[in-house]
Amino acid sequence: MKRLEFDGTEKRFLGTSALRELTLTLEGDKIIGLLGRNGAGKTTAMKLAAGFLRPTAGSVRAFGEPAFNSLFASANTIYMSEDVRFPYTLSLGGILDELARAYPNFDRALAGRLADYFSLPSDSKHAALSKGMQNTFNLIAGLAARCPLTLLDEPLNGMDAAVRKDLTSVLLKEFIEAPRMIIVSGHQLQGLEELFEEIAILHKGRLLRHEEADSFKGQFKKVSGPASAVSAATERHTVILRRPSLPGMEEAIVELGPGMTLFAPAGTDLAVSALSLNDAYIAATGGTEGGIDRVYADPSGENKPQNRRHPANRP
Amino acid sequence: MKINPDSNAPIYRQLADWIEEGIIAGSFPEHGKVYSQYQLAELYAINPATAAKGLNLLADEDILYKKRGLGMFVAEGAKELIMKKRRSGTMLEMIRETVHEARILGIGDEELITMIKEEMEGLK
Numbered sequence: 001m002k003r004l005e006f007d008g009t010e011k012r013f014l015g016t017s018a019l020r021e022l023t024l025t026l027e028g029d030k031i032i033g034l035l036g037r038n039g040a041g042k043t044t045a046m047k048l049a050a051g052f053l054r055p056t057a058g059s060v061r062a063f064g065e066p067a068f069n070s071l072f073a074s075a076n077t078i079y080m081s082e083d084v085r086f087p088y089t090l091s092l093g094g095i096l097d098e099l100a101r102a103y104p105n106f107d108r109a110l111a112g113r114l115a116d117y118f119s120l121p122s123d124s125k126h127a128a129l130s131k132g133m134q135n136t137f138n139l140i141a142g143l144a145a146r147c148p149l150t151l152l153d154e155p156l157n158g159m160d161a162a163v164r165k166d167l168t169s170v171l172l173k174e175f176i177e178a179p180r181m182i183i184v185s186g187h188q189l190q191g192l193e194e195l196f197e198e199i200a201i202l203h204k205g206r207l208l209r210h211e212e213a214d215s216f217k218g219q220f221k222k223v224s225g226p227a228s229a230v231s232a233a234t235e236r237h238t239v240i241l242r243r244p245s246l247p248g249m250e251e252a253i254v255e256l257g258p259g260m261t262l263f264a265p266a267g268t269d270l271a272v273s274a275l276s277l278n279d280a281y282i283a284a285t286g287g288t289e290g291g292i293d294r295v296y297a298d299p300s301g302e303n304k305p306q307n308r309r310h311p312a313n314r315p
Numbered sequence: 316m317k318i319n320p321d322s323n324a325p326i327y328r329q330l331a332d333w334i335e336e337g338i339i340a341g342s343f344p345e346h347g348k349v350y351s352q353y354q355l356a357e358l359y360a361i362n363p364a365t366a367a368k369g370l371n372l373l374a375d376e377d378i379l380y381k382k383r384g385l386g387m388f389v390a391e392g393a394k395e396l397i398m399k400k401r402r403s404g405t406m407l408e409m410i411r412e413t414v415h416e417a418r419i420l421g422i423g424d425e426e427l428i429t430m431i432k433e434e435m436e437g438l439k
Contacts, residue, residue, distance in 0.1 A: 031362060168360055176353045176363060194318065194326065194361040214325060214365070269419070276320040 001064040003027050003149055003181050004049055008058035011044050018044040020205040021058065029179035031171070031195050033213065035186065035281050036202035042185040043081070045202065046151045049183070050079035062149055073149075078103065080142030081153035082135045086126045092137060093122030096144070103145040105178070111144035114170065118163065132158040139167055143174045150182045156192065164191055171195065193277040203285050213277055220280040221262050224251035225270035233270055237262065240283045253283050318359050326361055330369035335378065335397045343389050349379060351386050376400075 004026040011019040019041040026032060036042045047053045048060045051067040051074050059066065062073040086095045092115060100106040115122060118136050126134060139155045155171075156164050168191050175182060175195075184192060199216055201208040209216060220240075223233055227250040230242070237254040245251050253275065256262055262272055275283065316333045318326055334350075337343045350358065355366035370387050373379040378396055379387045390396075417427045 030364075169357070172356060172360060176356065191360070194320065194359075194365070197362045197364045213362075214327075214368075218325070272323070274321060274323045274325075279321075 002061065003063065004067075004183075005061040006045070006048070006058070007061070009045075009048060009055045009060050010057040011041075011048060011053060012056045017205050019048070019202075022202075022205075022207055023058075024200055024207055024210055026181065026183070026198075026200070029175075029181055030197045031175055031182045031184065033186070033189070033193070033196035033199040033277075034183050034202065035189070035199055035285075036208075037187055037285055039204075040202040040285075041205045042187075042202055043153055046079060046081075046153050046183065046185060049149070050074075050077055050151055052079065075103070076147055077149040077151065078142050078145045078147040079151040079153065080138045080155065082131065082138065082157050084138055088125065088127055091123045091125060092120055095126065096122075096141060099141055099145060103147060105146035107144050107146060111140055114140045114144070118166075130158075132160065132163070135159060136163060136167065140170070143170060146174075146178045146180065148180050150180055152182065152184045154186050155184060156186070168192060168195065189278045189281070196277070199277070199281075201281060201284060208284065216284075217275065217277050217280050219256050220253065220275040220283050221256065222251060222253050222273045222275055223262065223270060224273075225249060225268065229268055229270045233262065233272075236260065240286065253279075255283070316359075318361065327365050327368035327372060330355060330359065330361075330366060331372045334369070334373060335401075338378070338389055338393050339397055345389050345391050345393060347389050348385070349387050349389060 002025055004024075006022045006024045009019060009022040010017065022041070022045060034042050034045065044053065048055055049062060049067055051060075051062070051070065054068045061067060062070070062077055065073050067073050067077075090098065093112070096108060096111045096115070100108040100111075112122070115137065118133075118140065120129070120133060120137050120140075126137065129137065135155070135158050139152065142150060142152055142155070156167060159167065171182070171184075171192075172195060184196070186192065193213075196213045198211070199213050200210040223230055224245060225233075226248060227244075230250045230252050234242075234252050234254050237256050237260065240253045240255055242250060242252040254262070316329070316336075318329055320326070322329060324332070334343065337349075343349050349370070352363050352367040352370055355361070355369070356363040359366075370379060374381055374387065376396070377390055378393045380390050381387055414427070422430070
């Protein structure tokens, strides 16, 4: 039985496709990163997996059953994001009590201890918390539920660095304590990227990649050195970005061809280095020719960019 | 040790190197138990599967051995094995880099050897 299966899944909102023909099968107890830029379809994919949305075409199955309208799937799935709303009459403690009634594996005592640790008083109201604290509470609740399919949509949004670090540890401890499939979406990964065993990248509503995090990372390299050496070293690979550095020198980010490697030949001034998962993911989804520089370039190419200082205007 | 995600060496290799250094320093004695994949995962905030890969790498090189259900242990002669391996690998690589840097800076052979000798004197 597959944990989660998208098959030719499409979702349209008011005629706009948020997801087009997504086919993706996820299995096993793993921490999986669902990556993509804003508008790539991550939240739509997660809400479909959680059974909150019905696909426009194709199917979404969780635990072998259609995710939409399956009691079995929803009892074993939890979705958390910063937009999850709770009944406003309940206190935080009350919300945790209710979740514990709904989810059989929910560790109520642990949730209480975590809430204390992160200074979330049990008698506070959810709506009275700051954005970052709401999201902290949601993540604690989502992990304490210990569902075999745990969907965390941008779980670290709005948190300060110290809390983010602590919650990264909580996520890992929870996974070790009660292994399950934890899918984490995000577009900024700082601190989380080393936790992913597998990644799926969505781009413009389609699946761009799905593979082991290590193997994905290994396909990208940064090459820098004299311009001619960079050209020679990168000609058999896909060059994603190339820019001048020191006079006469260049650096390039390349995606290696399948099964190919790239080493700096001994005795040259060429330096080859690896990319972090975050940089590799940005490289894989960047794809706009010339980057932001192109927007600022003068189309006629005649005028040099000038420094125009505008005075304050009096209305 | 700090995990460096931008390094050319994959994280499981960095982890294996760190355990190797622990064995050389005597922190992990022969037939002693090393950290489990879960302890390593928590220690460095990495995926347990990555940590397991690092341990298995050392097991494949006969530096560690597995005791079913008990964990990973340091093999007999592991220290010598690592030293031998590093002498022909890491050390040679560092020498290569040093010589390369000296060429860029236009440092002559004599001068480089003098610099190395001075450094050795300083460490005595």
